[in-house]
Amino acid sequence: MSDLPLRSQLAVALGRTAAKMSRLAGKGDGSVIGGRIGLRLDPELLTRLAKDRKLVLVSATNGKTTTTRLITSAMTPLGEVATNAFGANMPTGHVSALASAPSAQYGVLECDEKYVPQVLRETGASLVALMNLSRDQMDRAAEIWQLAGKWRRALAESPGTHVIANCDDPLVTWGASTASGVIWVAAGQHWREDSWCCPECGGPLDRQEGEENSDWACRQCHFRRPTPQWALHGDHVVDPHGRQIPLGGIQLPGRANRSNAAIALAVVAQFGVPPEQALPLLAQVKSVAGRYTTVEHQGRTLRLLLSKNPAGWLEAFDVLQPAPGPVALAVNAQGPDGRDTSWLWDVDYRILRGRPVFVSGERRIDLAARLEAADVQFTVVDDFEQAVMSVPPGHLDVIANYTAFQDIRTRYGRVV
The missing domain is CATH 1.10.287 (Helix Hairpins)
Structure with missing residues (x-):
């Protein structure tokens, strides 16, 4: 400093x-x-603070906060790591993260998708991890094909930057393919509704259906899935040497977090941290900025799940307690959430049939209309506390978008 x-x-x-x-x-x-x-x-503070550090930028529509936390945990054997642990993922947050750890040689920075070109240009980050792109806050965020195009141009102009990229996502593959060096990870793509067309030529993409990670190729041009060096298969990862690395010790639930762990392993390996050393450190991460944490209230155990777009809701459904476990849903439409709630109609809520479902939040009527169309029985409540006290003592899964999630965390305990 x-x-x-x-x-x-x-x-x-x-x-x-x-x-x-x-x-x-x-x-x-x-x-x-x-x-x-x-x-x-x-105005040049970010560039000055990033000088002479080995930085990783982590970007995606979903999972970047969690993956940043996993990578940071796995890199602790290397020494102090600067990071924006709680999701301040624009240049202001990056400045604070680097300023708070002036002696840290390494930095792992979550980066908003739109800011990747700017932050890459200002920091000269040595490694960028790109995981997924899907619709999110479409009333104020750029169209995702435009974002992928900006990634392409930024990486083409950054010859010293290498990339770890999820080759199961065609948009990520296209966005990363101009980098001077790419390590491809088959990390899976559960939500595919935003990538049925080739970003190179606009033609249809042919896919193998029903697999966690599967081959894809454009029917009309050369663009196709690269051969991965790392691959997620069920509950283990295959590394570039063909070794199978079990992920059974990972405490964060669901296939999305197995994908996050696969990316994290590939990233830290570039810094000389082998999987056998990284895995116990990944297993220490139990919740991230309140995500997946549980809080106790009046004999109820609330598990908090953040879902801010269609892909995120799909991930939350994957980790719900078995039916007929109750679920409380909360949706707001404030600035950080995006004002447009039309994306609710892209989510298939039929999986909630047969459960007690409670709907709250500022835009509860929007969500109620969507659930009614999906033939899901529900109860609308004016206050979230009504939902909590309407279920018997025991477990309650809570799914909320960003500001609703933060309101609930503040009200019932900000356990991290």
Whole structure:
């Protein structure tokens, strides 16, 4: 930190002060406001803080917070790792993360999909992990093909950056394919509704159906799935040497988190951390920024699941307690959620049939209309507490989008 110009040192100090005041006022962890003030005082602060560090950028529509946490945990044998652990994934959050760990040689930064080109340009990150692209907050986010195109251009202009990419997602494959070096991971693609057409020519993609990770190819041009060096198969990963690595110790539930773990293993291997050393460290991660955590309330055990888009709801359904276990759903439409809730109609809610389902949140009527069309029986409640107290003591799965999730965490306990 002492190598920074005086102006940059002042920017960091004032940013830290603002972040501390934000925490004391109960307004969050202060990452955003601290970074915003730092960048206002020194617009090149991110570049200065990233200098001489080995950085990993982690980006995807779903799973980037969790995968960032997994990679960070697995890299601890290398020394201190700077990271934005709680999801402040734009340049303001990156500044705060790097400023808070001035002596860390390594950094693992979750990065919003739209900001990958800018952050890559400003940090010169040595490695980028790209996992999936699907529709999300379409009222304010760029069309996902445009995002993949921006990734392509950014990576083509960054010859020193290597990529770990999920080759089961055609859009990710297309976005990553201009990098100077790519290690392909067959990490699976459960949600496929956004990638039936070839991003290279627009032609139809032929797929093998029913497999966790399967071959795909364009019917009209050369574009097809690359041969993976790493591959997820059920509850184990196959590494580039053909060794089978069991994931049974991973405590985060569901196939989406097995995919996240496969990406994490491939990333840390590039830094010399072998799977046998990384696995116990991955297993230490039990919840991420409240995701998958459980809280106790009035004899009920609430498990909190974050789902902010169609792909995320599919992942949440995958880890529900067996039917007829009760489920409480909460949907808002504030700025961080996206104002447009039409994406609810892309989710197949029929899996909830036969369960007690409770609907809450600011846009509960939107969700209720979708459930009614899916022939799912439900109860609309004005306050989430009504849903909790309407089920008998025991387990209750809670699925909520971003701001609804944060409201519930604050109300019932911010266990991390």
